[in-house]
Amino acid sequence: MLRFSPILIALVIGYVTYLFSARKSKRDLSRNSTPLQDKALNKLLSQMAEALDIPRVKVMVYEIEMVNGLAAPDGRIFITRGLLNKYISGEISSAELASVVAHELGHIALGHSRRRLIDFGGQNLMRALLMSVFGRYLPIIGGYIANAIIQMMAASLSRKDEYEADAYGAALLLKSGIGLSAQISMFRKLESWGKAGGGAPAWLLSHPETALRIAEIEKLKANWEI
Numbered sequence: 458m459l460r461f462s463p464i465l466i467a468l469v470i471g472y473v474t475y476l477f478s479a480r481k482s483k484r485d486l487s488r489n490s491t492p493l494q495d496k497a498l499n500k501l502l503s504q505m506a507e508a509l510d511i512p513r514v515k516v517m518v519y520e521i522e523m524v525n526g527l528a529a530p531d532g533r534i535f536i537t538r539g540l541l542n543k544y545i546s547g548e549i550s551s552a553e554l555a556s557v558v559a560h561e562l563g564h565i566a567l568g569h570s571r572r573r574l575i576d577f578g579g580q581n582l583m584r585a586l587l588m589s590v591f592g593r594y595l596p597i598i599g600g601y602i603a604n605a606i607i608q609m610m611a612a613s614l615s616r617k618d619e620y621e622a623d624a625y626g627a628a629l630l631l632k633s634g635i636g637l638s639a640q641i642s643m644f645r646k647l648e649s650w651g652k653a654g655g656g657a658p659a660w661l662l663s664h665p666e667t668a669l670r671i672a673e674i675e676k677l678k679a680n681w682e683i
Contacts, residue, residue, distance in 0.1 A: 490517040501555040508633040526557040528564035552639035563625030569618045616665045627674050641671050
């Protein structure tokens, strides 16, 4: 039992760290966000709510300048002030902004936010095991190798989640009558704003390459139109 105590400690530390981070994030989001109010966008959100057979799709505006959308572990959907400003300035359309919301709804519906707790615990366990093994045979660089492997694993899981949320969002956009053109054009604009990974290797990116995401959506569209 004593032999495995470092692994158990790593799991406990990882779990506590995740809970602390999630609680802090929830407080920050609540303190720095307000309900989204926009007539054109609310119309599209109502269409999505009808397609999902729910009363409404509520979206909050998170007051930071970063251009992003996010799904909180408690099920809330946020778009950032930076992204909303792109809409207000006319750089993106209401349909393109709705496609971001549809994607984040996919993360919520598919349980990605809740599953990250399990993934996080598993990654900490793997990190402890790998560092124990590599540290024995490669005492100087073993820790770096272990962290690099865990980073690649985490990035791979994140990319899988993104593809799944893309597919969910695409299906919702079609069902609600908004269509897929806005989703594809939104990806292209995000890429043009430098939000596609900053030059990191594709296998380390937490999000897939934009061209691959668009190709998957177009493949889904072709299959659905048969």
